[in-house]
Amino acid sequence: MIRRWIVILTLLLAGLQAGPLAAQDLLPPAPYAYKQLPDPAQEAKAQALMETLRCLKCQSQSIADSDAPMAGDMRHQVRTRIAAGEDPEAIRQWLIERYGDYVSYTPQLSSLTWPLFAAPLAFLGLAGLLLRRRFRRSAGAGVRTATPQEKSS
């Protein structure tokens, strides 16, 4: 069920835009939408990048996971640019300039997203603190003097 709800909503949204979308659907897919690059090393590079780019017409799918025509076009863009020797991060930046931060699944460190990077550190720190307190307290007092109840258990 999990993903299906999203798909329903997406379909509903898609219904609103049926006009332009239908016209778009009639065009044949771009050459590299459903075709891999001949060089396996370049294809691997493109694949790695595509897995971190969001399909803007879907919910929570990367462009490497989607049948949407727009995802196909973006795959074509990524593959042709990789084949032309562009750096994957440069392609990401180019896409972010066109579509905004939303297109990249890898959050870029910025004034907007720093809490995402601070959170794991904060949780690690908190975990460390909790554990230290817990163990220091327990090491300090009473490990060896069990209550009668504990002795019986």
Place this chain on the structure above:
Amino acid sequence: MIAEIGLAMLWMAAALALLQLFAGALALRPGGTALIPVVRPLAMMQGLLVAAAFASLITLFLTTDLSVKLVAENSHSLKPFIFKLAGTWGNHEGSMLMWVTIMGLGGGFVALVERRLREDTLIATLAGQAFVSLGFYAFLLLASNPFARLPEPAPEGQGLNPLLQDVGLAFHPPTLYVGYVGLSIAFSFAIGALVTRDVGPAFARAMRPWVLGAWIFLTLGITAGSYWAYYTLGWGGWWFWDPVENASLMPWLAATALLHSASVLAARNALRAWTVMLGVVAFSMSMIGTFLVRSGILTSVHAFAVDPTRGSFILSLLAIYIGGALALFALRASTVTEGARFAPVSREAALVFNNVMLCGILGIVLVGTLYPLLTEAFGQKVSVGPPYFNPVAAIFVLPMIVVMFVGPLLRWREDKAARVTAPVAIPAVVAAFVLFVLVLAEPQMKLLPTLGLGAAAGLAVASVIPLFGRNLRRTPLPTYGMVVAHFGIAVALAGIASDSAFSTEKLAAVNVGDSQQVGPWTIALTGIEPIAGQNWTALQANLSASYAGGAPVALQPQARSFSSPPGQRTESALKTRWNGQLYTVLGEEAEDGRWQLRLWWKPFVPLIWLGGALVALGGALSLLGRVIRDVTRLRAESKIAWRRERQGR
């Protein structure tokens, strides 16, 4: 008529829940003992009534009663039987009715069988369960009535989304919901024990089977959902860190932590406050998940404007229940002391470490899921996806796995590291060996899959070490449960790492008669033919696949078209071998008459779901062992009581 009866029963169930809440609350007051015998039967009656209401809705869907709004909007007379049945919960109102049904039946079941818990705590628990149910009854009756009629019956139903028309719909949502809502019992237990100040080992032993039960279903539900997404979406992905998936993962993480801390409380009377807190958190995560999915906030924060009642209704429920529980916890936390102490090298310490780590992952997933919603509210859209979650989760998971090598071998209270050095060395050497081989053989492999495979190999060995030197016949079932569940984690981890490290993909446009290579497979397209089902038509590719030149096997991926409502869906065809899975999808026809094929060879990928199933099996073994022990004990006790009575006479 059936719709009206269903609605009436739903109202009566809600009224009984209200009665149950008040009777329970009054029974706990001094002088209210006369009300104690009423509470259990009330809970059972409420469960039966709400189940009957749910049965009425199922009947309406099975008979496709198109005068009922929900049926007309979500069903169709031509749908196959199983999707008429499962369509009952394939929509907002129906799934919420299923939610309260499970909640009511759960409470009724507790009232029927729970004998371990102190009487007053049980009464408080049932009152708590009624209190939580009431909110969801109100939500159904006031904001999402499933039994509403149309002014004029519709000529035909609008049908079910094609993506939902899969056997997965019959199993995955009910399993997951039993898990989600089962955690409400843990929540009510925590509330009950806080009210009566009864947080101790006996309470933990009573609560544990209920948490285990919910956790087993949650594990199965997540595993099944992941496999469903994998074979339906047609691109071979099995986990997307999608907010809705995260919403199911968060209660699981909390419940896993709760299960382990309840063990510490039961065995050692330690971690009292922590266990109660986790009981509150686990169900809170279920509710947050429901809020995320049901409010429509996920498509956009603005979905609130589309249906402001529902979103804000669930949000108020969240505030009342989570806020109320936390307030109660704050009031009573001082009376719930931390309990028995333990040394840094002890079974408890290992469990505490992994508890804290599980909560760390929970925190990360929660932040990563909610943060994009937060920035969107301020007009900035960002995406948080696998490139964020995978490495960050690994920071917490890898240390946990190392601790899992040691934890089950340690003694309670205090142990010496030297005592377990030798048995821990075995998995450590295995893990190091696997890492060494991988680094030598596959130098281009990425860091996380490499570490994952090493950790999985080590854990697989470490998980069975607790059985060494034991009399296997006398080893209690819960110990086997732990071994199987930990082994399952290793199996799933191996599948995950192997999928991301070794999968090979082939996208190709193929003429009929041509063949393609993917991994060790040679796949020939022998033909394309149209076929039709009960409510769909499809193009089917006939593929003949041979593994490393062996005998060919037939695969038939389809591209299906549904008419009511209109929609397309790819039907992938899979071939499972012991060492992996071949995944084939038929795409569109290209202009030159060639056919798009998408092919993947995914070595060892089925281990992911096999691992999930093993984890659930481990839970089931443990639950079985505890139930058997409880029943035996109850029998012995009643026998003793009977003898005493006879001697007394």
